[in-house]
Amino acid sequence: MFNFDSLSLLFVFLILLGAIPNLFYASGYLSHIKRKTHFLIHYFTFIISMIGVVISNEVVVFLFFWEIMSLTSWQLILTEPTEKAIKSARFYFFMTHFGFVFILLFFLILSPDNAFASFNDMKELANNFKYPTLLFALITIGFLSKAGAVPFHVWLPYAHPEAPSPVSALMSGVMLKVAIYAFLRFIFILPNWQLEWGVIILTIGALSSLIGVLYALAEHDIKALLANHSIENIGIILIGIGVGMIFTNLHLYTLAAFGFIAAVYHTFNHMSFKALLFMSAGSVLHQTHTKNMESYGGLIKTMPVTAYLFLIAAISISALPPTNGFLSEWMIFQSMLSSHSVDDIILKLAFPFAIFALALTGGLAIACFVKAFGITFLGLERSSNAKHAKEVNKLMLIGQILMGGVVISLMLFLPNIIHLINVSLPIVDIYSKLFPNYFVMHSLNGGAVAPLLLLGALIVITALIVYVYKSLNLKERIYHTWACGYNTNSRSQYTATGFGGPIRRFFEWLYKPEVHSHKTTLAGHKTKFSDSLFEVHVKPLFEKSLYDNTKLLVDKISDIIYKWSNFEKEKYASLIFILLATVLFSYRVFAHQSSWGSILLEFTVMSIFIKIIIIGDKK
Amino acid sequence: MIQYILTTLLIFIIAPFLTGLIKSIKMFLLFKKPISPFQPYLDLKKLFNKEIIYSKETSSISRIAPFLILSPIVLVVFLLPPIFSGSFYISFMDAFTITGLLSLSTFFLMLIGLDSASSFGGIGASRESFISALVEPAMILTIFSVSLIGQNINIGASALNLANNFPLEHSASFILAGISFFILLIAENGRIPIDNPETHLELTMVHEAMILDVTGANLALIELAGSLKFIIFASIFVTLFIPFGADLCWCLAVTIFILKLFFVALAVALVEVNGAKLRLFKVPNLLGIAIIFGFLSLVTFYILGGNQ
Numbered sequence: 001m002f003n004f005d006s007l008s009l010l011f012v013f014l015i016l017l018g019a020i021p022n023l024f025y026a027s028g029y030l031s032h033i034k035r036k037t038h039f040l041i042h043y044f045t046f047i048i049s050m051i052g053v054v055i056s057n058e059v060v061v062f063l064f065f066w067e068i069m070s071l072t073s074w075q076l077i078l079t080e081p082t083e084k085a086i087k088s089a090r091f092y093f094f095m096t097h098f099g100f101v102f103i104l105l106f107f108l109i110l111s112p113d114n115a116f117a118s119f120n121d122m123k124e125l126a127n128n129f130k131y132p133t134l135l136f137a138l139i140t141i142g143f144l145s146k147a148g149a150v151p152f153h154v155w156l157p158y159a160h161p162e163a164p165s166p167v168s169a170l171m172s173g174v175m176l177k178v179a180i181y182a183f184l185r186f187i188f189i190l191p192n193w194q195l196e197w198g199v200i201i202l203t204i205g206a207l208s209s210l211i212g213v214l215y216a217l218a219e220h221d222i223k224a225l226l227a228n229h230s231i232e233n234i235g236i237i238l239i240g241i242g243v244g245m246i247f248t249n250l251h252l253y254t255l256a257a258f259g260f261i262a263a264v265y266h267t268f269n270h271m272s273f274k275a276l277l278f279m280s281a282g283s284v285l286h287q288t289h290t291k292n293m294e295s296y297g298g299l300i301k302t303m304p305v306t307a308y309l310f311l312i313a314a315i316s317i318s319a320l321p322p323t324n325g326f327l328s329e330w331m332i333f334q335s336m337l338s339s340h341s342v343d344d345i346i347l348k349l350a351f352p353f354a355i356f357a358l359a360l361t362g363g364l365a366i367a368c369f370v371k372a373f374g375i376t377f378l379g380l381e382r383s384s385n386a387k388h389a390k391e392v393n394k395l396m397l398i399g400q401i402l403m404g405g406v407v408i409s410l411m412l413f414l415p416n417i418i419h420l421i422n423v424s425l426p427i428v429d430i431y432s433k434l435f436p437n438y439f440v441m442h443s444l445n446g447g448a449v450a451p452l453l454l455l456g457a458l459i460v461i462t463a464l465i466v467y468v469y470k471s472l473n474l475k476e477r478i479y480h481t482w483a484c485g486y487n488t489n490s491r492s493q494y495t496a497t498g499f500g501g502p503i504r505r506f507f508e509w510l511y512k513p514e515v516h517s518h519k520t521t522l523a524g525h526k527t528k529f530s531d532s533l534f535e536v537h538v539k540p541l542f543e544k545s546l547y548d549n550t551k552l553l554v555d556k557i558s559d560i561i562y563k564w565s566n567f568e569k570e571k572y573a574s575l576i577f578i579l580l581a582t583v584l585f586s587y588r589v590f591a592h593q594s595s596w597g598s599i600l601l602e603f604t605v606m607s608i609f610i611k612i613i614i615i616g617d618k619k
Numbered sequence: 620m621i622q623y624i625l626t627t628l629l630i631f632i633i634a635p636f637l638t639g640l641i642k643s644i645k646m647f648l649l650f651k652k653p654i655s656p657f658q659p660y661l662d663l664k665k666l667f668n669k670e671i672i673y674s675k676e677t678s679s680i681s682r683i684a685p686f687l688i689l690s691p692i693v694l695v696v697f698l699l700p701p702i703f704s705g706s707f708y709i710s711f712m713d714a715f716t717i718t719g720l721l722s723l724s725t726f727f728l729m730l731i732g733l734d735s736a737s738s739f740g741g742i743g744a745s746r747e748s749f750i751s752a753l754v755e756p757a758m759i760l761t762i763f764s765v766s767l768i769g770q771n772i773n774i775g776a777s778a779l780n781l782a783n784n785f786p787l788e789h790s791a792s793f794i795l796a797g798i799s800f801f802i803l804l805i806a807e808n809g810r811i812p813i814d815n816p817e818t819h820l821e822l823t824m825v826h827e828a829m830i831l832d833v834t835g836a837n838l839a840l841i842e843l844a845g846s847l848k849f850i851i852f853a854s855i856f857v858t859l860f861i862p863f864g865a866d867l868c869w870c871l872a873v874t875i876f877i878l879k880l881f882f883v884a885l886a887v888a889l890v891e892v893n894g895a896k897l898r899l900f901k902v903p904n905l906l907g908i909a910i911i912f913g914f915l916s917l918v919t920f921y922i923l924g925g926n927q
Contacts, residue, residue, distance in 0.1 A: 298736075300678045320726055321691075321719040330715050333759070340767055345921060352917050355763065356756045356910070363755030366726055367748035374733030374744065380676050440711040447713040447772040454716065457697075462690040465840070469686070474671055474836050481674035481832040483737040488676060494733065494741020502749035506903055 003057030003118075006424040010264075011054040011181045013420075017406050018174040018271050019047050025279050025399025026166035028392065032286055033164055039079050046072040046170065050178050059107050059122070060115045066103070066182075070096040070146075073175060076167045077159055088158035095145060095155040102142035106135060106186070119189060127191045136197050139186045140204075147179035149238055150208040153231045154543045157215070160230070161223035161291060165282020166399075168223060172230045173275030177267050180237060184264075187245070188426050195249045199350075202242030206357040208235025211542070213364045217371070217503055218511055218538040220293045220496040222281045225372055226274065229317065232361060233270040236332060237263045239354060243335045244427075246347070255338045257427040258434075258444055262331035264421045269324045272410055273313040276403040280310035283396055284376060287389035293496040295383035296376040303391045307377040309404045314369040316407055319362050322454040324411040327441070329362065334443035341445075364503070371499045380490040414441065414451055497536050504536065511538045574613040582606055622869060623707040630696055630850055633877070635659035637853065637884050638846040644888035659846060663839050671835035676736035684731040685837040689844045691720040695851050700778035700858040703865045703872030708775035714762040717774070718755070721807070721851075724844060725751050731841075732829030743828025746899060750813060750825065753906040754806050757799060760913030764796045765859055767920055778858040782865035788923060795916035797860040802909040804852040804887075806902075808845070811891040813902055823896055853883040 026043060033039050049072060052065030074096070077089040110125045111117035117125075126135065145152035160168045187193075212231030219225040240263025247256035283306045284299060285291055300307035316323035319330075336358070339351035381387040391397070410417060415435045422431045434441055440450045486492060504511055513536045520531040564575075585606070589598045636656055643653035673681055695717050701708040725747065732744035762774070768789050769777025786793075806813045809826040819827055830841050857879035858865075864875035897905060 298676075298678070300680065304679070315723070315726065318722075318726065319719070320723040321716055326719055330719075333715060334772075337763055337766075337772065340921075348921050349918060352760060352763070352914060356760060356914070359756035359759040360752065362722075363752030366722055366755075367752045370726060370729040370733070370744060370748050374730055378678060378680060378730065378734045379736040443772070445772055446776075447715070448711045449713065449716055450711045454694075454712070457694050458690055461693050462686050465686050465689060465693075469836060469840075472667065472836065474667075476671045476673065478673045478675060481672060481735065481737070481834070483735075483832075484739060486738070488674075488735075488737050490736070492738050493736040494738060494745060499733075499741060499745045499748070502745060502899060503752065505900065506749070 001058055001061055002055045004055060007185060008055045010420065010424040012051055014177055014268060014271055015050050015174055018275055021399045021402035022166050022170055024395050024402065028395030028399065029164065029166050033079060035079060042072045042075045046076060050174060053178050054181050057118050058116050059111050073171055077163045079164050085162040088162045092155050092159040099142045099145035102138045106138040106142060123189050126189050132190050132192060133194060135190055139183060143179050143183040147176050147234050148231050149204050149234055150211050151542050151546055154540060154547055156231055157224045157227045160227035161221060165278055165285060169275040169278035172227060172278055173271045176230060176234060177271055180267055193245055193249050195246065198242050198245030198249055201238055201245055202354055205235045205238030205242050206354045208238060209361040210357050213361050213368060214507060214510060215540055217364060217368045217500050221291045222293050222376065223291055226277050226281060230274060237266050239358060240266060240332045240335065250342060253428045254430050255444055257430045259335040260425055260427050261418060261421050262328060262335050265331060265418060266328035269328045269410055272403065272407045273316040273325060276309060276313040276400060276407055279400045279403060280306050283392040286392055288385040290385060293375050296386050297379045297382040297490060299386060299389055300377040302389050305391060305397055306400065309400045311373055312404055312407060314373045318366045318369045322451050322458065324407060327411060327414060327451055330449055334445065334447045338445045367503060371496055375496045375499060379493045382490050411451055510541060513538050578609050578613060620707050626702055627697055630854065634846045634850040635663060637850055637880060641884045641888045644885060645892055648892045663843060666839035667836050669835040671837055674735040674832045677734050680730055680734045684727040685840040687727045688724050689840045691724045692844045692847045695720050696847060699851065699854055700775040702858060702876040703869050704779055704783065710773055710775060713772050714774045718758050728829055731833065735832035737832055739828045739831045743825055746825045747829060750806060750902060753903055754803055757906060757909035757913050758803055760910065760917065761796050761799045764792060764913060764916040764920060768793055774859065778862060779865065781859065781862040785862060789920055792916040792920040795912045799909040799912035800856055800860060802905060804856055806906060807852060808849045810887055812894050812897050812905060815896050853880050856883060
């Protein structure tokens, strides 16, 4: 029923790392929640079900916990049943079960006679199954729709912000990782990985990372911004997995191992800093009662601890050294740079595009978190709520500080974490190659980074500069500075919309933003006005094109079916007649006289039948 | 080791001079009476003697950010490629760490822009974030390409490889990468086609807008970081893309290195004098050229069959 192998234990460790600080945070947050029993029941069931998913070893047990995980998180989104929450919960419910269908199909194929088959039995069946690509497609759609990879990511920016903040931290930090676990678990069951699989995963990863960060930049709901960043980071993880799969196919097992380790290490890192970001954003939300970044500002003065924890997480997620986010992104870059030892020239030329996507993602992530931190915590307050914000209660702070500790220790104990990941995955042991000594991490193509030395050097240099600076005994004064003659007030500073302006304009072809603006001008002056508003809304392209058009198509089909189901009796009879004729005719054509001519003849005759009998004359 | 310390020290000392040199070359070319190239030292001294004024709206970020802007850049100076063979260099940090540290410095620079609640800081931070987001991919592609040509991902080893046995068959991709890196040098240091370091006009400011509210010693730290950043880019450019003279005796090598730095300063000054500042939304075109050249450099390298 349950199996505690090393991969399961690794992810149990991840869940506990994510959940324990969250327990403190949630108990501090509880006063903010109205339906307490509802929340608590689902919250604890949610955590237990996630652990259940990663340790289960049988089909039915796995599916049971998987479904419980989906249902409890669905109910947790509905903790505050506002109109918006109900709508996004419905969307989430639909999307998660859309994925579930594919997972179910996968299991039905691989365990036809025994629902309690263990995963090892499935391995044998998978070895004998003739179409492994089908299995790959099923788990890709099934698990990656839960993980929030493009194009199944659309639910994520709706569902995560609506949940209470501790739950958002769990969903984004841990639940997505459980989906990654499931993907890894079952991808290792499949035999004979094709080259195309790796390329597909790499492409999905590159697209997800770019699309995630681009939409994050356009957001001004802070939790939706963070949710979009989850898409980005899932993309980065998938790039690592894709690189690993490609190198495995090319029999470069050490390079493949490096890619997989990078991906799983980034999984840990994303869990830590994304949970911390959601917690800190939740604290801000707890105090200001709004998710709109345009009403924040200056919160670092009233909520310093939250602000600095947010800053640590923001530096880490922007992949700036010496944080853990930098280290895992460095590993993923290095694993892609190893592509120059590939023989296939096409593949070799394709890798720079993925490198480009990841690098652009990194640059945009920096922009995005300067915006998130700068607009939220710096400057002047933009609303009275932000003005009266106070530091949150102790329990919430403890939760955040613990998570900050997780972020920092993932960097400090890098070699230990990497060793743990390496022995847990079914890959070649490359630990001794990566770490000839404890301080320096080598990549397999000659690159190296020394996180502890880097951190130490930064601290020493900063301390020296500060020491010299302090010894100068400089005079300080707090006074007005010259703002080019303007009055500095909260209305004159930059907004989140304004900050993202240049990037939004550059990617206008992608965003297609809707601008709402109005101005009440004073006595015919063009530039003087008493009242003005400028708002930009961006609806994700995928949602607009893919999902809305699918909706339209389904509408049309159901419309046709509705018309057909309201036929008169004669028409039903004729429909049956035509079906019968088609089957007989086709049998005749395909079994005995299979040629293009006879197929064309059948097609013509059948069209005439349909025209005459079913459609009839137009009135 | 002693040579390593001396050359690092030399870079620290020469950094403000190089910024001053560009300025005086520019003034000379514009038929103005040129200032002394040593002017930046005097400026720094003057700023250190001034009183520091914090704007009323600022928070603790304004107090810590100047140190965090300077210290990553100081660290990068220690990681630069060696300027002559046999010199010690740090082999356990590669080019990604360098780009990361430079971004860390830019991150805090943008925060300081947003901290004082003035709209100018916002303008600067917003534009800088836009430009640096586009610089990042070009930088990484170019460095990847150079590290392939120099056969080592560590730019120190790569620079020595290039200087000692230059792979002539890859000169095409080498030149493409060089052009790309020169554009990045201009973009990252806020030089004229991208940003004008001399105006304080809201339409054109990027870098200056962010530090408009910074005064006294804090401003000195940021100015110092700026000139160090320029010399970092210049010395990476000259050691990687003008790779000769490294195998001479150390005194000659250092002289040649300094001459090459002067050459870069002259090139930047010429670009500045002969070009106008681009509109902000034309900047991506220039950076696009850098990105495309990075790609082309990699493609030519692969097609000519490197590393088989």
